[in-house]
Ligand SMILES: Nc1ncnc2c1ncn2[C@@H]1O[C@H](COP(=O)(O)OP(=O)(O)O)[C@@H](O)[C@H]1O
Ligand SMILES: Cc1ncc(C[n+]2csc(CCOP(=O)(O)OP(=O)(O)O)c2C)c(N)n1
């Protein structure tokens with residue numbers, strides 16, 4: 577069973593009342609009065625999202641885990657157009673855990689709480705056989721952007737370069753961090769900066785369809801296509817790749833940009849009437865068009881979706 581099959585199985589048991597969003601989008605959204613209350617949870621686990629041995633090069637690794645633990649959920653709230661509000665966490669620690677790590681984690685998490693204006697109000701701590709950090713975040717918005725509202729004729733765009741975090745992970749796993757370029761990519765992986773302001777700006781401009789690209793650009797496009805029942809057509813030369821990734825990964829740069837996860841940019845679609853507005857924006861890259869049909873295509877050819885799946889394949 578793959579990750580998406582687990583989620584599909586679960587979603588058959590929990591159908592939400594109309595007007596609310598349940599399983600399937602970046603956050604759940606519950607309409608109360610004229611507002612949507614948003615809620616999302618994400619998890620970072622040892623050897624799935626980080627390795628303790630990375631402390632050899634980043635002694636303060638746990639500070640980045642604390643930062644990232646909140647940032648990944650902020651990204652989900654931002655992709656709905658929301659403002660984050662309150663967080664609770666859950667820690668599973670192994671017997672003999674180090675005190676310094678918890679202090680570092682708290683420093684990273686509190687820095688992120690200040691940066692993203694989130695209140696951490698509680699949590700739960702237990703002992704287990706694998707170290708796991710989980711965080712639940714709420715948010716609010718009057719209008720929402722969803723994965724299922726792309727329309728044929730829309731353009732599709734992304735709010736930053738793709739593949740940087742995946743490149744950072746590759747460097748951290750296999751190479752010496754001996755240049756500024758490598759360090760910059762590793763830091764992008766360790767310290768993601770989702771933008772609440774960007775999500776709000778898109779929503780206020782009238783964007784209806786948005787998702788974050790935590791699972792990679794291609795997977796994100798595939799998901800928008802599947803949920804909106806449309807085809808996504810990308811132009812490879814329009815996909816934004818940083819100069820560092822181009823320089824260090826050469827021919828593999830585009831593959832990293834398409835498949836690599838954890839960049840935490842927003843992917844969104846919009847009608848032609850908004851094209852002039854977004855063309856002016858320095859950090860918005862128009863990468864393709866939405867048409868009738870299904871599937872994701874690159875330069876007219878069906879794309880092979882290879883993204884991170886927790887259960888392989
Ligand atoms: N164990 C679970 N129980 C209920 N819903 C789940 C579970 N795992 C994932 N989901 C839901 O499936 C959707 C996709 O999950 P995920 O890929 O983790 O999204 P995201 O990348 O936005 O964090 C989300 O709506 C999420 O809430
Ligand atoms: C040791 C290690 N191996 C691989 C990865 C890459 N990785 C782990 S999870 C993931 C995708 C996103 O993860 P998930 O926790 O499912 O986030 P969500 O889809 O819920 O936002 C990627 C690319 C990593 N961060 N660390």
Ligand SMILES: [Mg+2]
Nearest residue numbers: 617618619652
């Ligand atoms: Mg998730």
